[in-house]
Amino acid sequence: MKRSFIVFSLLVAGSAFFPSCNKDLKDDIKTLRNRVETLKQQNSGLGKEADETEHLLGSDEPMVAVTNFGDNNNGTRTVEGTYKFKASDSRTQRMINNGDGSYDIYIERINEIYWYEGAWVAFRYKPATKEIINPKSAHYWDNDFDAYDDRARYDSNLYPNGVTINITVNNFNPATGDIALVVVSSATTEYTSNVNSYYVPNQGKPVSTRLTFSGKLKLFTRD
Structure with a gap:
């Protein structure tokens, strides 16, 4: 979506104070995704836990x-x-x-x-x-x-x-x-x-x- 230069500047300024915020959130999602794939590759007894993790996402x-x-x-x-x-x-x-x-x-x-x-x-x-x-x-x-x-x-x-x-x-x-x-x-x-x-x-x-x-x-x- 189109964002104005002012909003962009605010986001850039904000990133100086919180440089790791978005990275941490993306890492959390990546970790959950990896967990799903790992669980799916294991035996069927863990299938329910994998499904529950997918549902949380x-x-x-x-x-x-x-x-x-x-x-x-x-x-x-x-x-x-x-x-x-x-x-x-x-x-x-x-x-x-x-x-x-x-x-x-x-x-x-x-x-x-x-x-x-x-x-x-x-x-x-x-x-x-x-x-x-x-x-x-x-x-x-x-x-x-x-x-x-x-x-x-x-x-x-x-x-x-x-x-x-x-x-x-x-x-x-x-x-x-x-x-x-x-x-x-x-x-x-x-x-x-x-x-x-x-x-x-x-x-x-x-x-x-x-x-x-x-x-x-x-x-x-x-x-």
Whole structure:
């Protein structure tokens, strides 16, 4: 994603004080990855521990995103990503029981520790009627080598017209947290022309994104 010179300068300045922070985080992820591969190569009795380590990383529950948008040459550009990492808390995964038969769902997966790339979906779900309420979705990526912005966000609160978000929930089990879904979002030139350019890759051009996810969320109860 495009970052200003000021932000870049702050990051450079910050790195002088914390030179080992990012290195330590990357080393932690590398260590966990190596642990998974080592465990898989050992006997089947350790298979469960290997699976649990993969689950902590989130690599066994990726979110796949494919975005297409119009470019400035009357063509179409495609951005694809498989995002495997999650936070250990509710920042990237939650299923909140509202106590009225509805659940607030939020799912996000990111690319490693920097949070520069990823995808997310949020909505309220009523399993008894399969009703989807107030859906939102987004795909963001990191490419500083073209003239386009690095995100596509679909949210009728930003602009009410020209945006469509269709969510198909193929599996939902609040007792276990299991959920599987497909999200197909699209925005017309009306939407992309009227939202802030920050939210679309190319203002005034159509954009669409498909997200798929299957995994397990943490269940919370609203106070």
